[in-house]
Amino acid sequence: MKFELKVLEIIKRTHDAKSFRFPRPEGFDYKPGQYVLVSLTVEGSVVTKPLTLSSSPTEDHIEFTKKLTGHPFSNVLDNMKIGDSAVVSGPFGKMTFEGEHEKVLLLSGGIGITPMISICKYCTDMHIDSNIVLICSNKTENDLVFRKELDEMMHSNSNLKIMYTLTRASESWIGYKERISDKMIINEVPDYMERRFYICGPPEMVHSMEETLASMNIQKEMVKKELLTGY
Numbered sequence: 001m002k003f004e005l006k007v008l009e010i011i012k013r014t015h016d017a018k019s020f021r022f023p024r025p026e027g028f029d030y031k032p033g034q035y036v037l038v039s040l041t042v043e044g045s046v047v048t049k050p051l052t053l054s055s056s057p058t059e060d061h062i063e064f065t066k067k068l069t070g071h072p073f074s075n076v077l078d079n080m081k082i083g084d085s086a087v088v089s090g091p092f093g094k095m096t097f098e099g100e101h102e103k104v105l106l107l108s109g110g111i112g113i114t115p116m117i118s119i120c121k122y123c124t125d126m127h128i129d130s131n132i133v134l135i136c137s138n139k140t141e142n143d144l145v146f147r148k149e150l151d152e153m154m155h156s157n158s159n160l161k162i163m164y165t166l167t168r169a170s171e172s173w174i175g176y177k178e179r180i181s182d183k184m185i186i187n188e189v190p191d192y193m194e195r196r197f198y199i200c201g202p203p204e205m206v207h208s209m210e211e212t213l214a215s216m217n218i219q220k221e222m223v224k225k226e227l228l229t230g231y
């Protein structure tokens with residue numbers, strides 16, 4: 001499905017991430033974790049990029065969240081105002097979760113949090129009783145997109161546990177200060193062998209997580225992934 005949609009709301013999430021909300025078109029169904037193709041006019045030409053829906057299918061708007069890179073497509077989005085339009089088509093993608101497994105472990109790197117918040121919000125709103133652990137890896141405290149929303153969800157959903165790890169944490173950060181590792185997973189998620197795995201982030205993060213999971217004897221079939229290629 002393809003729609004021209006007008007921006008309803010713009011939410012600044014961090015110093016370099018913004019969410020863009022649009023009315024959800026009639027008949028537009030999607031699964032948590034899916035992405036859309038967003039087309040914008042950039043320097044006179046139409047440029048199209050994939051962006052994950054950070055909204056949940058339980059909501060009556062759709063939203064994507066872009067890491068602002070300072071590059072041309074990103075700058076057009078960054079300068080968007082309420083009422084401006086974008087062409088959105090989709091949904092696409094197979095890294096989805098609607099409660100079909102009893103236990104899952106979600107691993108996100110940076111802006112790879114976008115499908116994970118959709119999954120967590122959907123499962124919370126729908127009172128899905130799957131047990132979800134989410135480990136988010138970021139550089140610094142200031143890069144934690146959706147921290148408030150995720151923490152609130154964790155308080156209202158006893159099946160949801162969320163952890164953050166920072167690779168360039170400040171001295172005051174209490175928590176993990178490293179990349180997601182086998183040791184971290186073994187310590188924090190001792191029943192990891194009973195789980196399905198979802199990985200989303202930049203390609204190098206996803207590949208490194210796949211290697212880590214393989215070294216822990218997790219079969220490939222247990223792992224779903226989305227590589228945020230192009231940045």
Ligand SMILES: Cc1cc2nc3c(=O)[nH]c(=O)nc-3n(C[C@H](O)[C@H](O)[C@H](O)COP(=O)(O)OP(=O)(O)OC[C@H]3O[C@@H](n4cnc5c(N)ncnc54)[C@H](O)[C@@H]3O)c2cc1C
Pocket residue numbers: 035049050051052053064065066067068069070071072073074093111114226227228229230231
């Ligand atoms: C399935 C999928 C889902 C995605 N979901 C999201 C999402 O939810 N949020 C999100 O933010 N992104 C997401 N992405 C990535 C997104 O589509 C873009 O590729 C990414 O955000 C970078 O786009 P950009 O226009 O900002 O940068 P680009 O201009 O595409 O830059 C990408 C890279 O190209 C190089 N480059 C390009 N121009 C220059 C320049 N002028 N100077 C120097 N280097 C340059 C750099 O290496 C840069 O890092 C997703 C990707 C996929 C495949």
